[in-house]
Amino acid sequence: MSISKTVLSDDLSICRILNGMWQVSGGHGQINRESAISEMVKYHESGFTTWDLADIYGPAESYVGEFRKRLPLQELVKSQALTKFVPNPGPMTKSIVEYHIDQSLEKMNTDSLDLVQFHWWDYNNLSYLDALAHLSKLRDEGKIKHLGLTNFDTKRIKIMIEKGFKLVSNQVQYSILDQRPEKSMVPFCQKHEIHLLTYGTLLGGFLSETYLNSPAPHRADLTTFSLQKYYNMIDTWGGWKLFQELLHTLSQIAKKHNSSIANIATRFILDKPAVAGVIIGARLGISEHRVDNSKVFDLQLDSQDRVLISSITGKSNDLFDVIGDCGDEYR
Numbered sequence: 001m002s003i004s005k006t007v008l009s010d011d012l013s014i015c016r017i018l019n020g021m022w023q024v025s026g027g028h029g030q031i032n033r034e035s036a037i038s039e040m041v042k043y044h045e046s047g048f049t050t051w052d053l054a055d056i057y058g059p060a061e062s063y064v065g066e067f068r069k070r071l072p073l074q075e076l077v078k079s080q081a082l083t084k085f086v087p088n089p090g091p092m093t094k095s096i097v098e099y100h101i102d103q104s105l106e107k108m109n110t111d112s113l114d115l116v117q118f119h120w121w122d123y124n125n126l127s128y129l130d131a132l133a134h135l136s137k138l139r140d141e142g143k144i145k146h147l148g149l150t151n152f153d154t155k156r157i158k159i160m161i162e163k164g165f166k167l168v169s170n171q172v173q174y175s176i177l178d179q180r181p182e183k184s185m186v187p188f189c190q191k192h193e194i195h196l197l198t199y200g201t202l203l204g205g206f207l208s209e210t211y212l213n214s215p216a217p218h219r220a221d222l223t224t225f226s227l228q229k230y231y232n233m234i235d236t237w238g239g240w241k242l243f244q245e246l247l248h249t250l251s252q253i254a255k256k257h258n259s260s261i262a263n264i265a266t267r268f269i270l271d272k273p274a275v276a277g278v279i280i281g282a283r284l285g286i287s288e289h290r291v292d293n294s295k296v297f298d299l300q301l302d303s304q305d306r307v308l309i310s311s312i313t314g315k316s317n318d319l320f321d322v323i324g325d326c327g328d329e330y331r
């Protein structure tokens with residue numbers, strides 16, 4: 001098995017499974033700083049060299065900074081850390097944007113950020129275009145290597161592209177359950193060579209054997225913010241009974257490939273056009289699934305598997321009609 005990589009841009013190759021760090025920001029169990037950073041080294045040694053994080057993910061950026069200090073130089077160059085800039089909507093002057101980027105640089109112990117993924121909460125506030133202009137300037141000056149987005153819809157990215165902004169990626173929710181990106185985001189991204197990085201692909205762990213044949217969880221059973229978030233998504237999609245049908249089908253496919261439900265769910269999205277990588281949340285020091293997740297790279301789904309999966313997803317509500325385009329769940 002070799003962990004596959006992909007090129008996000010000329011000078012930025014990433015692992016196609018990224019390690020997600022939202023899980024260190026609270027609401028996912030007690031994270032111990034030292035165990036988390038030691039665990040990051042193990043991910044890196046196993047070939048999982050790419051981290052997804054954000055300025056708003058609690059201590060995530062400082063964990064990356066400390067982790068980077070522990071890597072020998074020849075290993076450091078193999079590691080990629082993709083952060084996010086998630087400001088409160090308000091005036092976006094150069095000094096405000098630069099202040100935040102400088103904070104990320106300092107915490108992450110680097111002089112140039114591999115990728116900054118920009119998030120904006122309120123489309124009615126057009127200052128997001130000012131922020132993008134300043135971020136682009138900081139990229140041209142070298143503090144940022146590449147600029148990407150997270151949770152922007154197709155309509156707004158089209159505006160940005162028409163204004164000439166150069167963007168390498170958009171990070172969106174994309175899973176067997178939530179295939180909204182296929183309506184307009186994927187075709188648009190293919191046309192403009194924008195890569196998708198996906199989250200929610202495992203629905204916080206719901207897409208696994210753990211939940212096969214289990215009754216609908218009570219609120220108290222949803223022990224992480226991630227499970228709470230995606231339980232709502234399952235509800236909106238079609239409910240627990242239909243979800244069990246999906247898990248049964250995925251389990252059948254997994255057995256056929258001597259694989260796991262999580263592997264099938266990850267591979268299904270990795271095979272989609274425009275998808276560069278799937279982000280899998282890591283509860284550092286609490287749980288890890290590296291051996292299982294590395295099997296994704298040897299797995300090949302066939303057309304029969306895809307037909308079986310769509311025979312279930314075809315019965316669900318259309319999330320694009322219910323929620324809207326990518327990211328609309330945040331607005």
Ligand SMILES: NC(=O)c1ccc[n+]([C@@H]2O[C@H](COP(=O)([O-])OP(=O)(O)OC[C@H]3O[C@@H](n4cnc5c(N)ncnc54)[C@H](OP(=O)(O)O)[C@@H]3O)[C@@H](O)[C@H]2O)c1
Pocket residue numbers: 019020021022023052053150151171172198199200201202203204205206207208209226260262263279280281282283287288289292293
């Ligand atoms: N841009 C955004 O708005 C946004 C939003 C959400 C997330 N994200 C990013 O995406 C990352 C992923 O977060 P997520 O909330 O979407 O979670 P997720 O990746 O769907 O689920 C992560 C959980 O899945 C379980 N898991 C992982 N591999 C498994 C395997 N092989 N078999 C069985 N279970 C497995 C683990 O549960 P256990 O720990 O319980 O074992 C893990 O904690 C975040 O860390 C963040 O970087 C971004």
